[in-house]
Amino acid sequence: MYSQGLIGADGSTDESQEVLAAFQQRIDAEEKIEPNDFMPQGYRRTLIRQIGQHAHSEIVGMLPEGNWITRAPTLKRKAALLAKVQDEGGHGLYLYSAAETLGVSREEMTEELLAGKAKYSSIFNYPTLTWADIGTIGWLVDGAAIMNQIPLCRCSFGPYARAMIRVCKEESFHQRQGYEIVMTLAQGTPEQKAMAQESLDRWWWPVLMMFGPHDADSQHGDQSMAWKIKRFSNDELRQKFVDATVPQAEYLGLTLPDPDLKWNPEKNGGQGGHDFGAIDWDEFWAVVKGRGAMNRQRVEARRKAWEEGAWVREAALVHAQKRAERNRLMTQAAE
Amino acid sequence: MAENETPLWEVFIRPRNGLSHKHCGSIHAADEVMAVQAARDVYTRRGEGQSIWVVRSADIIASDPKDKDELFEPTAEKIYRHPSFYKIPDEVGHM
Numbered sequence: 001m002y003s004q005g006l007i008g009a010d011g012s013t014d015e016s017q018e019v020l021a022a023f024q025q026r027i028d029a030e031e032k033i034e035p036n037d038f039m040p041q042g043y044r045r046t047l048i049r050q051i052g053q054h055a056h057s058e059i060v061g062m063l064p065e066g067n068w069i070t071r072a073p074t075l076k077r078k079a080a081l082l083a084k085v086q087d088e089g090g091h092g093l094y095l096y097s098a099a100e101t102l103g104v105s106r107e108e109m110t111e112e113l114l115a116g117k118a119k120y121s122s123i124f125n126y127p128t129l130t131w132a133d134i135g136t137i138g139w140l141v142d143g144a145a146i147m148n149q150i151p152l153c154r155c156s157f158g159p160y161a162r163a164m165i166r167v168c169k170e171e172s173f174h175q176r177q178g179y180e181i182v183m184t185l186a187q188g189t190p191e192q193k194a195m196a197q198e199s200l201d202r203w204w205w206p207v208l209m210m211f212g213p214h215d216a217d218s219q220h221g222d223q224s225m226a227w228k229i230k231r232f233s234n235d236e237l238r239q240k241f242v243d244a245t246v247p248q249a250e251y252l253g254l255t256l257p258d259p260d261l262k263w264n265p266e267k268n269g270g271q272g273g274h275d276f277g278a279i280d281w282d283e284f285w286a287v288v289k290g291r292g293a294m295n296r297q298r299v300e301a302r303r304k305a306w307e308e309g310a311w312v313r314e315a316a317l318v319h320a321q322k323r324a325e326r327n328r329l330m331t332q333a334a335e
Numbered sequence: 336m337a338e339n340e341t342p343l344w345e346v347f348i349r350p351r352n353g354l355s356h357k358h359c360g361s362i363h364a365a366d367e368v369m370a371v372q373a374a375r376d377v378y379t380r381r382g383e384g385q386s387i388w389v390v391r392s393a394d395i396i397a398s399d400p401k402d403k404d405e406l407f408e409p410t411a412e413k414i415y416r417h418p419s420f421y422k423i424p425d426e427v428g429h430m
Binding site for chain 1: 340343361363369380
């Protein structure tokens with residue numbers, strides 16, 4: 001689903017200038033960096049952090065939507081939501097697999113998440129209060145994710161870029177199924193339309209926060225851009241997202257909850273674009289630092305799933321050992 | 336957790352008959368049966384595959400990128416291995 005603009009990675013690196021310059025030359029030539037290639041410590045650390053946060057976001061992102069699987073209004077919606085949540089789980093696994101090529105183990109990443117030390121996208125710390133939220137998440141949260149992830153398909157680190165190509169192929173279904181849910185509500189009874197509007201009112205600002213702090217306040221942007229881990233800045237992506245979403249909301253007859261939102265023909269180098277109001281960064285940082293509505297429940301739910309699955313993992317390993325032993329004995333007997 | 340890690344497997348998928356299996360990522364699984372099932376669930380949710388191979392990541396032997404130059408050096412100088420090395424007159428036609 002989505003990685004926040006990276007939170008708190010240390011891109012500092014202590015290689016010599018010559019080594020860094022040689023690496024930069026490969027990056028500038030658009031060569032992909034593969035797991036066994038030389039890479040500066042800071043590049044490796046930044047990627048482990050970013051891919052890890054992205055993977056955790058996919059896994060935690062299953063929770064707000066999973067909340068509505070049993071209460072989906074029709075069988076069709078239920079089947080689609082199940083498939084979407086399963087995709088998020090799959091995306092988490094592609095990404096963990098990409099992070100593992102950098103030398104971090106799945107267990108280490110899982111431990112960090114369960115200990116509440118790992119970050120994931122702030123958006124998943126908001127509750128899903130109504131069925132309309134499932135539509136809004138697909139439309140806007142997955143829409144914002146696509147905006148961010150398409151450039152990540154060209155990330156300089158090969159395994160991350162390849163994982164993102166798979167993710168992007170599947171993400172389009174997520175956004176379309178979400179928009180269709182909202183459209184059905186918006187064209188339904190006045191109560192249904194009101195439910196869609198109320199949901200949009202709650203999610204709009206948190207979705208804009210998903211792109212991360214303004215460029216001027218973003219600590220990691222420059223180095224990540226130079227290493228071509230990122231291709232666009234947080235503010236550039238946020239602007240693209242707002243410009244893409246305004247006509248979609250208009251079509252639905254819903255109102256984006258921002259009185260300052262207006263067309264500005266001067267924007268985007270004269271092509272025109274939308275000005276929008278100030279984002280409440282205090283709320284953003286409070287959620288990132290653990291004080292969102294759902295932070296505690298999200299980690300608790302992951303911990304519960306991990307602990308309740310322990311016997312399955314143990315039994316599977318013991319079973320595998322027994323089978324291997326039995327095969328060994330049979331081979332011996334045959335000889 | 337660390338002392339009881341579930342093994343890592345590399346996954347290769349053949350998208351269609353006639354094509355070779357291609358690496359697409361990795362998964363964790365206790366044994367080869369579960370590895371194939373997990374690979375199916377993770378990497379072929381939309382008809383991406385006709386066939387799956389899994390192999391333990393620990394069993395893969397890879398060349399070291401640091402050795403790239405000496406490992407592949409002999410091939411660079413053997414230009415006579417390429418068809419364009421040989422001059423054939425135009426009158427002969429396509430060959």
